[in-house]
Amino acid sequence: MTNEELILKxxxxxxxxxxxxxxxxxxxxxxxxxxxPLGNQAVQLLINELQDIEAGFELDxxxxxxxxxxxxxRSIVFALKNMVGLVEFIKDMEPxxxxxxxxxxxxxxxxxxxxVLRIIQAMMGVRAKVAAAYSPEDIDQIGDGMVSLLGLGxxxxxxxxxxxxxxxxxxxxxxxxxxSKKVGPWGLVSAGSNDEVKEGLGVLIELTKALGKLKExxxxxxxxxxxxxxx
Numbered sequence: 001m002t003n004e005e006l007i008l009k010x011x012x013x014x015x016x017x018x019x020x021x022x023x024x025x026x027x028x029x030x031x032x033x034x035x036x037p038l039g040n041q042a043v044q045l046l047i048n049e050l051q052d053i054e055a056g057f058e059l060d061x062x063x064x065x066x067x068x069x070x071x072x073x074r075s076i077v078f079a080l081k082n083m084v085g086l087v088e089f090i091k092d093m094e095p096x097x098x099x100x101x102x103x104x105x106x107x108x109x110x111x112x113x114x115x116v117l118r119i120i121q122a123m124m125g126v127r128a129k130v131a132a133a134y135s136p137e138d139i140d141q142i143g144d145g146m147v148s149l150l151g152l153g154x155x156x157x158x159x160x161x162x163x164x165x166x167x168x169x170x171x172x173x174x175x176x177x178x179x180s181k182k183v184g185p186w187g188l189v190s191a192g193s194n195d196e197v198k199e200g201l202g203v204l205i206e207l208t209k210a211l212g213k214l215k216e217x218x219x220x221x222x223x224x225x226x227x228x229x230x231x
Contacts, residue, residue, distance in 0.1 A: 069076070111117050134142070155161070183191065191197045 108117075130139070156165075192201075
């Protein structure tokens with residue numbers, strides 16, 4: 001084989017190896033030609049967007065933000081890890097919320113229908129009026145009085161007391177005051193022979209004896225003085 005044939009054969013080998021590179025370069029050129037219009041549009045869009053924030057944007061602020069992000073890398077990683085746990089918690093709670101939220105809405109709607117929410121709102125208004133009319137010291141004193149009244153109310157729940165009060169309340173309805181007459185000393189003497197009057201006097205005497213116990217240990221006056229009621 002002559003030198004000319006060797007040279008031609010090598011040139012053919014080189015051309016074969018270069019052909020794929022030429023095809024790749026042609027494709028890159030085509031891609032470049034296609035990307036140039038898109039790049040121009042993207043640059044123009046970026047310029048327009050930057051014009052909107054031109055007044056509030058400074059390059060120093062961007063550098064400061066980058067440095068702050070680099071300094072807070074560990075905190076950001078920690079927050080992202082916790083965010084994963086939070087997302088998992090929300091996923092676990094989602095079925096419960098889907099079941100509980102409609103029930104809560106129905107419950108609040110029922111309260112609204114029955115006027116409970118309006119009553120609560122009115123009570124808040126009353127609390128505002130009380131706060132405007134009384135000082136904190138007055139409220140504390142009223143609270144102490146309310147505690148004493150609750151204790152009294154607890155004592156009134158005794159069955160004997162309830163029975164006594166029920167009977168005492170029925171007395172005015174059973175009395176006809178239109179038939180009442182003036183009674184003098186002789187009338188009192190004659191009325192004393194009536195069995196009902198005797199029973200009433202007996203009850204009155206027992207009540208009078210019980211009222212005498214109020215005087216024990218200083219009675220009402222002593223309890224009032226202890227509370228600072230008498231100046």
